[in-house]
Amino acid sequence: MESNVIVSSRIRLARDIKGMPFPHMMSNADCQKLVDKVFDALDDIGDFDYFQLGKMNLLNIQMAIESNDISKELLKNSETGAYAKSIDETVTIMVCEEDHIRLQCIMPGLSLRKAYDIANDIDSELNKSFEYAFSSKLGYLTACPTNIGTGMRASVMMFLPALTIAGSIDDIIATISKMGIVLRGSRGEGSKASEFMYQLSNEITLGKTEDEIITMVENAVLKLVDLETNARKELLEKNYDMLVDKCHRAYGILSNSYIMSTDEAQKLLSDIKLGLALGLIKIKNADSIDDICDSIKPYHIMGRYGKNIDSETRDKCRAKYLHNIFANTLIE
Amino acid sequence: MICDKCKNKEATFHSRTNINGKITEVHLCDECATKTGAYSKSMMDFNNFFNNDPLISLGMDELSKEVCDFCGTSFEDFKNSGLLGCDHCYDYFENKLKDIIENVQGANYHVGKTALDHNQLTYDEKIEDLREQINRAVDKEDYETAAKIKKQIEKMQGEHNGK
Numbered sequence A: 001m002e003s004n005v006i007v008s009s010r011i012r013l014a015r016d017i018k019g020m021p022f023p024h025m026m027s028n029a030d031c032q033k034l035v036d037k038v039f040d041a042l043d044d045i046g047d048f049d050y051f052q053l054g055k056m057n058l059l060n061i062q063m064a065i066e067s068n069d070i071s072k073e074l075l076k077n078s079e080t081g082a083y084a085k086s087i088d089e090t091v092t093i094m095v096c097e098e099d100h101i102r103l104q105c106i107m108p109g110l111s112l113r114k115a116y117d118i119a120n121d122i123d124s125e126l127n128k129s130f131e132y133a134f135s136s137k138l139g140y141l142t143a144c145p146t147n148i149g150t151g152m153r154a155s156v157m158m159f160l161p162a163l164t165i166a167g168s169i170d171d172i173i174a175t176i177s178k179m180g181i182v183l184r185g186s187r188g189e190g191s192k193a194s195e196f197m198y199q200l201s202n203e204i205t206l207g208k209t210e211d212e213i214i215t216m217v218e219n220a221v222l223k224l225v226d227l228e229t230n231a232r233k234e235l236l237e238k239n240y241d242m243l244v245d246k247c248h249r250a251y252g253i254l255s256n257s258y259i260m261s262t263d264e265a266q267k268l269l270s271d272i273k274l275g276l277a278l279g280l281i282k283i284k285n286a287d288s289i290d291d292i293c294d295s296i297k298p299y300h301i302m303g304r305y306g307k308n309i310d311s312e313t314r315d316k317c318r319a320k321y322l323h324n325i326f327a328n329t330l331i332e
Numbered sequence B: 001m002i003c004d005k006c007k008n009k010e011a012t013f014h015s016r017t018n019i020n021g022k023i024t025e026v027h028l029c030d031e032c033a034t035k036t037g038a039y040s041k042s043m044m045d046f047n048n049f050f051n052n053d054p055l056i057s058l059g060m061d062e063l064s065k066e067v068c069d070f071c072g073t074s075f076e077d078f079k080n081s082g083l084l085g086c087d088h089c090y091d092y093f094e095n096k097l098k099d100i101i102e103n104v105q106g107a108n109y110h111v112g113k114t115a116l117d118h119n120q121l122t123y124d125e126k127i128e129d130l131r132e133q134i135n136r137a138v139d140k141e142d143y144e145t146a147a148k149i150k151k152q153i154e155k156m157q158g159e160h161n162g163k
């Protein structure tokens, strides 16, 4: 059960260069110099693809944001903001975001330690080329004091449909916030209930070691896995028929529509995911369901179309795309 | 009553706040109240993050106008954006940041990974530096911090001897 509650683990390290104004105080020319230096240093560390926002078209940038490759924050620096992505797609390094360097490593399942080891190695290598802003008292010095100390945010993406349906999330948020843990809907406001996806992470970054922070987050994750597992059992006992109907109904609409908005598609896909997690529906493309969730977002639709299109046209494209994906994939 | 700030014109803006029993009164003339934003900043919408009464900070108005000598960021800029301008700001605004950091982080001392030291401070110099920090913490009766630094020294000694 654990595997379909925990989606992925992410370690993010914030680093800044000693004696260099933070990105929001830098000229474009200085940002560009930093980007070049970071990319040079990365070349010796591993295999990366390099991207500069100023040289990308807006469609591709927005797609990268929709896929959570990069943050909206990076777009504030739309001319010289840049990022590198490892060939295996696990590591992304943003340059000139809120901090000079934002290094993140994402791995499937509960693998914060593995992700930290990878991020930590790259960080130590980069540190040989750059002297970091660091004080023995406050640790890594970042643009915002909420990130000082370790500069580390350890997050785990979780799929919590049963707790959401049971209406328990608000209580959980209040309880675990006392443990220094933040739980928030992962894809921005509005879509949180429909997607059942949440991100759990450490609130504080100072006064605890990386290891202590990871242990803290892991413990909270395991507690939530227990709660969700029990809530799923209860949900199945009480609402079995309704749930089987719900996910098959979602399948029916997803594979047979002419117009489909992003919101509706996300809601229906969440219902399918719920059905898959509880073993109530079988479809051939179950493994790629998370990719499908990304691929129906507006800029992904336009990316495949090759140009900007209005929302009515997008909704028709989305319906056709989903029909092609889902038609005849139901395993009876 | 005369304006607290320019000590010249008649005060028209009066405010009295009670924070944990400490009463702060501010009296400003129309011009100074407008300039410092006392009118426009409603007492409520001020960012709770700073847990800092706006009128107290008006009282410290002169301090707020001080800027980091390296990057030119003022404490006011930081309050507005939540971002400091450079790493020197942490030294420059040390006293004012102290409470904010403790408030947000619930801690005031780093115990995690250490950045590579490009200045090549020797191991002995680093230990000496930390010992001085312990003394300073003990002077301030901040035994919790002293204990944390001691743990840090032990960790460094362990790593050093392991090499």
Ligand SMILES: [Zn+2]
Pocket (backbone or CB within 6 Å): B003, B004, B005, B006, B007, B008, B009, B028, B029, B030, B031, B032, B033
């Ligand atoms: Zn005045």
Ligand SMILES: [Zn+2]
Pocket (backbone or CB within 6 Å): B068, B069, B070, B071, B072, B073, B084, B085, B086, B087, B088, B089, B090
């Ligand atoms: Zn500064």
